[in-house]
Amino acid sequence: MKRLHAGFLPSVAVDPAVDVPLYLQLSEWFRQAILQGQLRPGQRVPSTRRLADELNISRIPVLGAYEQLQAEGYLETFTGAGTCVARAIPDDLRGAGRSPRTPSSPGQPAGPRRVSQRAARMRAPEQTWLANQGAFRVGRPALEQFPFAVWSKLVSRHARHMNADAMIYGDPAGYSPLREAIADYLGAVRGVRCDATQVLITTGSQQGLQICAHVLFDHGERVWMEDPGYPGAHQAFHTAGAQLVPVPVDEDGLDVAQGARLAPDARAAYVSPSHQFPLGTTMSAARRMQLIDWAARNDAWIVEDDYDSEYRFGGRPLASLQGTDAHARVIYLGTFSKVMFPALRVGYMVVPRDLVRDFHAGRDAMDTFTSLLYQRVMTDFIREGHFARHIRGMRALYQARRSAVLDALAEHLAGRFEVMGADAGMQLAGWLPEGVDDVAVSRMAATRGVSVRPLSLCYLGRPRSGLILGYGGASPEEIREGVRELSHCY
Numbered sequence: 149m150k151r152l153h154a155g156f157l158p159s160v161a162v163d164p165a166v167d168v169p170l171y172l173q174l175s176e177w178f179r180q181a182i183l184q185g186q187l188r189p190g191q192r193v194p195s196t197r198r199l200a201d202e203l204n205i206s207r208i209p210v211l212g213a214y215e216q217l218q219a220e221g222y223l224e225t226f227t228g229a230g231t232c233v234a235r236a237i238p239d240d241l242r243g244a245g246r247s248p249r250t251p252s253s254p255g256q257p258a259g260p261r262r263v264s265q266r267a268a269r270m271r272a273p274e275q276t277w278l279a280n281q282g283a284f285r286v287g288r289p290a291l292e293q294f295p296f297a298v299w300s301k302l303v304s305r306h307a308r309h310m311n312a313d314a315m316i317y318g319d320p321a322g323y324s325p326l327r328e329a330i331a332d333y334l335g336a337v338r339g340v341r342c343d344a345t346q347v348l349i350t351t352g353s354q355q356g357l358q359i360c361a362h363v364l365f366d367h368g369e370r371v372w373m374e375d376p377g378y379p380g381a382h383q384a385f386h387t388a389g390a391q392l393v394p395v396p397v398d399e400d401g402l403d404v405a406q407g408a409r410l411a412p413d414a415r416a417a418y419v420s421p422s423h424q425f426p427l428g429t430t431m432s433a434a435r436r437m438q439l440i441d442w443a444a445r446n447d448a449w450i451v452e453d454d455y456d457s458e459y460r461f462g463g464r465p466l467a468s469l470q471g472t473d474a475h476a477r478v479i480y481l482g483t484f485s486k487v488m489f490p491a492l493r494v495g496y497m498v499v500p501r502d503l504v505r506d507f508h509a510g511r512d513a514m515d516t517f518t519s520l521l522y523q524r525v526m527t528d529f530i531r532e533g534h535f536a537r538h539i540r541g542m543r544a545l546y547q548a549r550r551s552a553v554l555d556a557l558a559e560h561l562a563g564r565f566e567v568m569g570a571d572a573g574m575q576l577a578g579w580l581p582e583g584v585d586d587v588a589v590s591r592m593a594a595t596r597g598v599s600v601r602p603l604s605l606c607y608l609g610r611p612r613s614g615l616i617l618g619y620g621g622a623s624p625e626e627i628r629e630g631v632r633e634l635s636h637c638y
C-alpha cells in the first residue's frame with residue numbers, strides 16, 4: 149500500500165445556489181487549490197462519501213469531479229489507500245492556475261517596509277558561526293552526558309498521569325512545588341534569601357529580563373549595562389524602550405564609580421556578578437557593596453543574572469549579590485538552560501517581597517505561564533536528587549574540558565589569544581591581537597566547522613576584538629581539533 153501523507157484540507161467552497169453544476173465547481177476548486185499550493189503533492193484528499201457528507205450534497209457530483217481531476221492528472225487513486233493529490237503535477241498544468249496574487253503567494257513588496265525603529269535596530273548581522281554544533285558553540289552543554297534514562301522516565305510518568313489540573317491554565321507565578329524546590333536550592337547553594345512566594349517561574353531567563361524591563365522601567369529611562377555584556381539583556385531592555393548606558397567592566401566587575409558619573413539617575417543596573425558575561429570575571433566584594441549602596445541611595449534596582457554559577461573551578465565561591473543585599477534592591481535571575489539544556493525553556497526569578505504583586509502581573513502579561521509538564525518533571529528531578537548529582541558530574545567534566553582548552557590554546561595560539569575569565573562556567577573569552585577582526589575570524593572558523601562568537605558584538609560602546617569559546621559541549625578531541633583549526637584563521 150502506498151503511504152500518503154495527511155494534511156489540512158482548506159474548506160471546500162461550493163454553492164448549490166450558483167448556476168454552475170456542482171461537479172464543475174468542485175473540480176475547479178480542487179484545481180486551484182492544487183496549483184496554488186494549498187493542497188500539496190501526495191496529500192490525501194477526503195473520500196467521495198466523506199466530502200459529500202461534509203458539504204451536505206449528493207455523492208454523484210463529487211464522484212464526477214474526482215473522475216475528471218484524475219483524468220486531467222491532478223489526483224491519483226491507490227487501491228486500499230484512497231485518493232491523493234498527484235505527486236507530480238505536469239508543468240503545463242502548473243502554469244494554468246497561477247494568478248499574480250493568491251492567498252498562498254502574497255504579492256512581494258518592492259522594497260523594505262516600515263517596522264518600529266526599535267525592531268530595525270535589533271537586527272543582528274548574519275551569525276554564520278551559529279551554524280556549527282561542535283566546538284565551541286556558546287551555551288551548548290555536554291548533551292551526551294545528560295541523564296536521558298532518568299529524564300525520560302520522569303517525563304513519561306507525568307505525561308501518563310495528566311489530570312485536569314495539569315491541563316488547564318496554571319498559576320502565572322509557576323508550579324508551587326517547583327517554586328519551593330528552587331527556593332530551597334537557592335538558599336542552600338547560592339545564599340539567596342527568599343521563600344517560595346518570591347520565586348517566579350519563567351520561560352527561560354530571557355523572559356525574566358523582559359519582565360524586569362516591563363515592571364521596573366518606563367520608556368526612555370536609563371539603565372546601566374555591563375560593557376561588554378550579554379546581548380540578550382541588551383535586546384530585552386532595548387525593546388522595552390529603556391535607554392542603555394554602557395558602563396565599563398574591569399577585573400573587579402562593573403565599574404560602579406563610572407556608572408555613577410555617566411548616569412547617576414539610572415533606574416537600574418544589569419550585572420552578572422558571579423561570572424561576567426562575556427569576560428568571565430567575578431565581581432569583587434567591594435564593588436558589590438558599592439553597587440548595592442548606589443542602588444539603595446538612588447532608589448534604583450539591580451538585575452542580577454546568575455546564569456551559570458553552578459560551575460566554579462577556581463577562586464573563592466561568592467554567594468549571590470541578592471544574598472548580601474540588606475535593602476531588597478536585587479532581582480535575581482536564574483536558568484536551567486546551562487545545567488539542564490536550553491530547549492527546556494525553564495528559568496526562574498526571585499523578586500523583593502514588596503514587588504511580588506507587580507511581578508506577577510508583569511509575568512501574566514507575557515505568556516500567561518510556563519508549560520506545566522516540564523515544571524512538574526523538573527520538580528521531581530530536583531526533589532529526587534538527580535539535579536544535584538547531575539551538577540556534580542558536569543562540574544568535573546567541564547573542569548576537564550576547560551583544562552583541555554587551556555592546554556590546546558597554549559600549544560597552538562600562544563601569544564595570539566589572551567585568555568580571560570576561565571575560572572567558572574562553560575565558556576571562556578580571550579582578546580585577539582591588535583588589528584585582527586573578530587567577526588572575520590568567526591566567519592572563517594565557521595567555514596572550518598568551528599563556532600566561535602565575536603566579542604565585539606557584545607559591546608554597546610567602543611568594541612574590542614576577541615572571541616568567546618564555549619567548551620561545555622565539545623569533547624577533548626573536538627576541543628584540540630577546534631583550537632588547531634582556529635589557529636589557521638588569523
Ligand SMILES: Cc1ncc(COP(=O)(O)O)c(C=O)c1O
Pocket residue numbers: 287351352353354355378380420425453455482483484485490494495
Ligand atoms: C548571560 C546569560 N544570561 C542568561 C542566559 C540564558 O538564557 P535562557 O534562560 O533564556 O536560555 C544566557 C544564555 O546563554 C546567558 O549567557
